[in-house]
Amino acid sequence: MRRLFAVSTLALLLAAGSTQAQAVDAASVDDAVQRVTPRVVDWRRDFHQHPELGFAETRSAAVIADHLRSLGLEVRTGVGKTGVVGVLHGARPGRVVALRADMDALPVQEATGLAFASTATGTYMGNTVPVAHACGHDMHMAMLMGAAEVLAGMKDQIAGTVVFVFQPTEEGAPPGEPKGGAALMIAEGALNDPKPEAIFGLHVVPGRPGSVFYRPEGFMAASDRVDIVLRGKQTHGAWPWRGVDVIAVAGQVIETVNTLTARTVDPTTTPTVFTIATVDAGVRYNIIPDSATLSGTLRTFDVAQRDALVARAETAIDHVAAAYGATAEFGVRQNAALVFNDPGLSAWLAPVLTEAAGAGNVNPATPPTTVAEDFSYFQQAIPGVFYHLGASPDGVDPAQSAPNHSPEFSPNEKVLPLGVKTHVLTALRFLERR
Incomplete structure (x- = not known):
């Protein structure tokens, strides 16, 4: 009887395995991607002409939600203010995988010269500003x-579920907002019901068109915003000794930050960048003001090393201010955690991306980069991998092409089909895994 039960169980397992969707061949994916590419180009140009700042992506979200509904997906809107989640159930049950894209634009005056360049404006920190998709979202x-x-067109061949996450506010929480888009979407259940086993995302960056690159473990830096307020004593510019010169203090603080980074961190073990990027002080050429505000960014790949540098910087800046008779307030707020690509998924993904991009076009061991991404928060909730697509203009050296966030940033539309294909094959091959 026991043997009969074992044989029956084995038969059931084999039968269950045989009902799983067979691997969708790459040629079918290619054909489907080519058919949708003209629409992808149209969507891209429409979004480019109508950019929206973080947590204001109402038009973009509506276009996305309408499209997902037209495909028969379950759609949730307003997840993380303006985020959209679409759920595609395959013909048979199986695993769950998530794919993510970001939606927000930047307060940048576009200078690409494109026929569909943005002329939009938005409100940032109470000011009317130009807005452009200067990062590729x-x-x-x-x-x-x-x-x-x-994938919706292949629903009958899919065993499992694909969750599409369209995230607002990747570029950091606007002033006054406690959380950025990824963290807020997670808090509001974007990864619940169904809960994905893994998540994948991509980003266009300068690079040879058609190339795909990433690395296991630490890939993109953790990003902290640093704010420093110096307080002194206002005086006439001709009598600096009768006040406390916060302009001189600010200069010494900047030099101290630069020296601390260069002289207390081993650059061969962990890349570190600490930049003071803004200085706001004074209203008149002959008045030394009573305060100065500095802000900057800290990019790190090691939590303990980051914490130690922050502690040293705060102590040093306090000492610099005290030496002049001033005071200093030092604050740090994380914008994005370390993008940590799951090692096992990273190894599994390399042949899938090669299937999409072709032999010789995938580098799964690229050096780390000091730019940041809040995709990292999804990776803290579930395993994930984030990768880059080279998208420099034709004939332009990637080292010389305009970088993300530049007014001239103009990613190559020829990589759009590759991005669609990497998403599709990543989802399909993950769901097909035993």
């Missing part, structure tokens, strides 16, 4: 919309 939305269409 227009490309990301269009690629993931295309991937959703391709």
Whole structure:
């Protein structure tokens, strides 16, 4: 009887395995991607002409939600203020995987010369500012919309579920907001019901068009915002000794930050960048003001090393201010955690990306980069991998092409089909895993 039960159990397991969706061949994916590409290009250009700042992506979210509903997906809107979550259930049950794209634009005056360049404006810190997709999020939305269409068309061949996450406010929480887009979406249940086993995302960056690159473990730096307020005593510019010169203190603080980073951190073990980027002080050429405000960014790959540098910087800045008779307030707020690519998933992903991009076009061991991404918060909740697509203009040396956040940043639309294909194959191959 026991043997009969064992044989029956084995038969059931084999039968269950045989009902699982067979691997979708790459040629079918290619054909579907080519069919959707003209629409992907149109979506990208439409988003590019209508950029929206973080937590204001109402038009973008509506376009995305309407498209996902037209494909028959379950759609939730308003997740993390303006975020959109779409759920595609395959014909049979199976694993759950998530794909993510970001939606927000930047307060940048576009200078690309594109026929569909942005002329939009928005409100940032109480001011009316130009707005542009100077980071490529227009490309990301269009690629993931295309991937959703391709995968929805293969629903009958899919065993499992794909969750599409369209995230607002990747560029950091606006002033007054406690959380950015990824953290807020997670807090509001973006990764619940169903809960994905893994999440994947991509970003267009300067690089050879058609290339894909990433690395296991620490790939993109943790990002902290640093704010320093110096307080002194206002005086006439001709009588500096009768006040406390915060301009001189600010100069010494900047030099101290630069020296601390260069002389107390081993650059061969962990890349570290500590930059003071803004100085706001004074209103008139002959008045030494009573206060100065500095802000900057700290990029790190090691938590303990980051904490030690922050502690040293706060102590040193207090001492510099005290030496002049001034006081200093020092604050640090994390904008994004370390993008940590799961080692096992990173190794598994390399042949999948090669299937999408072709032999010789995938580098799974690229050096780390000091730019940051709040995709990292999704990776803290579930395992994930984030990778980059080279998207420099044709004939332009990637080292010389305009970087993300530049007014001239103009990613190559020829990589749009590759982005759709990497999304689609990543989801399919993950769901097909035994």
